[in-house]
Amino acid sequence: xELVDPTITNLxxxxxxxxVGYHVVWNVTPALHTPLMAVTNAISAIVIVGAMLAAxxxxxxxxxxxxxxxxxxxxxxxxxGFLVTRRMLEMFRKKEPKKTEGS
Amino acid sequence: xxxxxLLYLFASVCFIQALKGLSHPTSSRRGNLFGMVGMAIAVVTxxxxxxxxxxxxxxxxxxxxxxxxxxxxxxxxxxxxxxxxTKMPELVAFxxxxxxxxxxxxxxxxxxxxxxxxxxxxxxxxxxxxxxxxFIGAFVGAITFxxxxxxxxxxxxxxxxxxxxxxxxxxxxxxxxNLVLGIAMLGFGVAFIVTQDWMPFWAMLALAFxxxxxIIIPIGxxxxxxxxSMLNSYSGWAAAGIGFSLYNSMLIIAGSLVGSSxxxxxxxxxxAMNRSFFNVILGGFGxxxxxxxxxxxxxxxxSGSADDVAFMLSNADSVxxxxxxxxxxxxxxHAVKEMAHKLQAKGISVRYAIHPxxxxxxxxxxxxxxxxxxxxxxxxxxxxxxxxxxxxxxVMVLGANDVVNPAALVKGTAxxxxxxxxxxxARTVIVxxxxxxxxxxxxxxxLFYMDKTMMVFGDAKKVVEDIVKAIE
Numbered sequence: 324x325e326l327v328d329p330t331i332t333n334l335x336x337x338x339x340x341x342x343v344g345y346h347v348v349w350n351v352t353p354a355l356h357t358p359l360m361a362v363t364n365a366i367s368a369i370v371i372v373g374a375m376l377a378a379x380x381x382x383x384x385x386x387x388x389x390x391x392x393x394x395x396x397x398x399x400x401x402x403x404g405f406l407v408t409r410r411m412l413e414m415f416r417k418k419e420p421k422k423t424e425g426s
Numbered sequence: 427x428x429x430x431x432l433l434y435l436f437a438s439v440c441f442i443q444a445l446k447g448l449s450h451p452t453s454s455r456r457g458n459l460f461g462m463v464g465m466a467i468a469v470v471t472x473x474x475x476x477x478x479x480x481x482x483x484x485x486x487x488x489x490x491x492x493x494x495x496x497x498x499x500x501x502x503x504x505x506x507x508x509x510x511x512t513k514m515p516e517l518v519a520f521x522x523x524x525x526x527x528x529x530x531x532x533x534x535x536x537x538x539x540x541x542x543x544x545x546x547x548x549x550x551x552x553x554x555x556x557x558x559x560x561f562i563g564a565f566v567g568a569i570t571f572x573x574x575x576x577x578x579x580x581x582x583x584x585x586x587x588x589x590x591x592x593x594x595x596x597x598x599x600x601x602x603x604n605l606v607l608g609i610a611m612l613g614f615g616v617a618f619i620v621t622q623d624w625m626p627f628w629a630m631l632a633l634a635f636x637x638x639x640x641i642i643i644p645i646g647x648x649x650x651x652x653x654x655s656m657l658n659s660y661s662g663w664a665a666a667g668i669g670f671s672l673y674n675s676m677l678i679i680a681g682s683l684v685g686s687s688x689x690x691x692x693x694x695x696x697x698a699m700n701r702s703f704f705n706v707i708l709g710g711f712g713x714x715x716x717x718x719x720x721x722x723x724x725x726x727x728x729s730g731s732a733d734d735v736a737f738m739l740s741n742a743d744s745v746x747x748x749x750x751x752x753x754x755x756x757x758x759x760h761a762v763k764e765m766a767h768k769l770q771a772k773g774i775s776v777r778y779a780i781h782p783x784x785x786x787x788x789x790x791x792x793x794x795x796x797x798x799x800x801x802x803x804x805x806x807x808x809x810x811x812x813x814x815x816x817x818x819x820x821v822m823v824l825g826a827n828d829v830v831n832p833a834a835l836v837k838g839t840a841x842x843x844x845x846x847x848x849x850x851x852a853r854t855v856i857v858x859x860x861x862x863x864x865x866x867x868x869x870x871x872x873l874f875y876m877d878k879t880m881m882v883f884g885d886a887k888k889v890v891e892d893i894v895k896a897i898e
Contacts (some may be wrong), residue, residue, distance in 0.1 A: 325757050327527040328787050330555045333670055333678055340679040343442060344686035351448040353782060353807050356789030357514055359448050359659055362461055363687045364521040368664045369465070369680040370528050372472045373543075377535035378494060379476045379487030380542040386535040387490065393531035394494030396524040401469075403502030403521060405462050407514075410506060412458055413591060415451040 357412045365404025369399035430478075434676035435470040441680050442537025445687065451802050468676060471786075478533035479544065503860060505759065511797045512754050515654055515787040519578040522657045526570030526638075529664040530631065533564035536671060537627060543672055551622055556671045561615040564627075565634040565669025572638030577653050580642075589639065592647025601708070604640050607633055644860040645706065651787050652695045652706045659688025691788045698782035698808075700834075727862070727874050729881040732889055733770040734820075735856050736896030738880070742819035742854075744775045746811065748847055749795065751785050752825020752859070756886035759798035765890055766800070769898045778805045779812075779847050781829035812848050820854035823873075825859070825886050831871045840869055858889050 351359050374397050379391030440460045441443055448456015473491075477484045509517045537560060541548045545556060552560070553708040579590025589595055611633040617626035645653055662684025667675025696703050714834060739745060766776040778800065784791040795805055815821060823830050833839040849855055850873050861883065873879060882889050 340682035390537040395498035398498030399502040405507035
């Protein structure tokens with residue numbers, strides 16, 4: 324038997340990841356849908372991995388420029404996404420002490 | 427190499443944990459931390475990989491990476507700290523466009539030097555399969571970028587440029603044009619896949635950018651929650667497409683998580699408006715048309731003052747507040763919270779009822795209330811609270827309209843079948859609005875004319891502040 328084509332392996336990963344995503348996201352409470360969107364923004368900034376390879380390993384001017392720009396754009400999301408999510412989630416926390424005092 | 431892949435796997439698991447944490451506010455912060463850890467692992471691993479692949483020239487290469495991260499990271503951090511919560515949808519749309527464009531740039535770099543990514547030996551053509559994936563990643567990224575830019579403009583609503591205005595931009599043969607451009611884009615894509623030439627690649631990208639604009643302009647400003655969710659989904663698919671072309675399973679996993687998340691959010695938003703996804707995408711909803719029919723006759727409503735409201739609230743046992751986007755526009759959240767606080771001090775039960783499409787993006791109203799330090803356990807979702815309206819003394823509707831319109835229960839109306847908050851079932855209803863203008867759907871609201879309804883006209887913030895004073 325021939326070795327399985329890597330694209331097929333990736334397809335398997337893809338389908339299973341969608342399945343996991345589907346179930347995990349339905350469990351997210353509607354109150355946190357905005358933070359969900361912000362954090363998914365940060366997560367999709369994982370393309371920074373590809374961008375870093377492009378920025379560091381390419382030699383042509385075109386490749387390098389594109390890579391560096393992509394790194395910059397993706398890091399806007401890495402930092403912006405996670406930090407704004409944290410800021411929002413902190414807002415959801417502040418009330419907890421009050422709640423426990425009251426009840 | 428195996429270690430790199432295993433670390434990437436670990437990072438992927440962290441991302442799943444990040445989403446899983448959001449199932450409850452208490453676990454959500456830990457989830458976010460997981461996300462950050464995952465991202466840090468991924469980045470550090472990639473740095474290691476760079477040094478492994480290019481031991482000689484890696485240091486100079488890394489300088490470029492650090493430069494990019496410093497610029498982008500600073501910008502991102504500053505925005506995250508400064509953005510107002512009412513502007514969250516704009517920030518999210520902006521960030522989608524960043525991902526889209528980054529995906530396009532990576533695709534270009536990959537086509538230029540596939541050997542830099544270890545895809546092929548130097549100066550060898552890219553395998554057909556990777557060309558297909560590059561094409562998909564690039565065009566989805568391009569559509570995400572230009573679509574998000576338009577969505578951003580529409581959400582910001584402060585630009586004069588016609589395409590950035592909330593009203594749908596429609597012209598004859600729009601859908602036909604989109605179809606033709608779409609087919610042309612696919613044609614160039616196939617040409618690129620066959621020849622690996624730059625010409626069809628650039629042409630395909632240009633068409634994708636144009637298409638992104640054309641797809642979003644016919645959609646009205648108030649449908650933006652669906653659009654933002656949809657672009658969220660696209661940005662994920664773009665990342666997954668890049669993952670396929672670079673043989674990176676972590677990118678595929680993270681991209682699919684984001685993609686399915688955005689798709690589910692779009693579905694939830696469409697369901698909350700009782701409209702099909704295609705109905706929203708084809709656009710044109712929320713134009714005039716309906717408005718003319720609605721406001722032809724003047725009907726009598728009962729209106730009252732802040733003092734009347736204060737009296738009614740003070741004598742109630744249970745109060746439900748229905749906040750709408752009008753409340754956020756008037757920046758009245760803090761005043762509302764103060765009012766609720768006073769009432770609770772008198773032993774009155776106060777809760778908030780949130781419709782899924784309140785605000786400009788999914789869950790937006792919850793964040794706005796959380797910002798005003800409203801405890802999240804007093805904030806209820808529509809399904810959870812709808813059965814309680816019948817036993818509630820006073821419902822206070824602040825800056826919301828269509829989501830409490832009983833016309834949704836009447837066959838034949840524009841919003842028939844849309845799930846609503848059953849405010850009309852309460853013993854008394856107080857509605858604060860600036861004027862009698864119709865809501866987004868252009869429909870008159872029966873609720874305002876009911877005998878048990880009292881209208882309080884005026885700016886939400888001022889009215890609520892007056893009520894707070896009067897409760898004393």
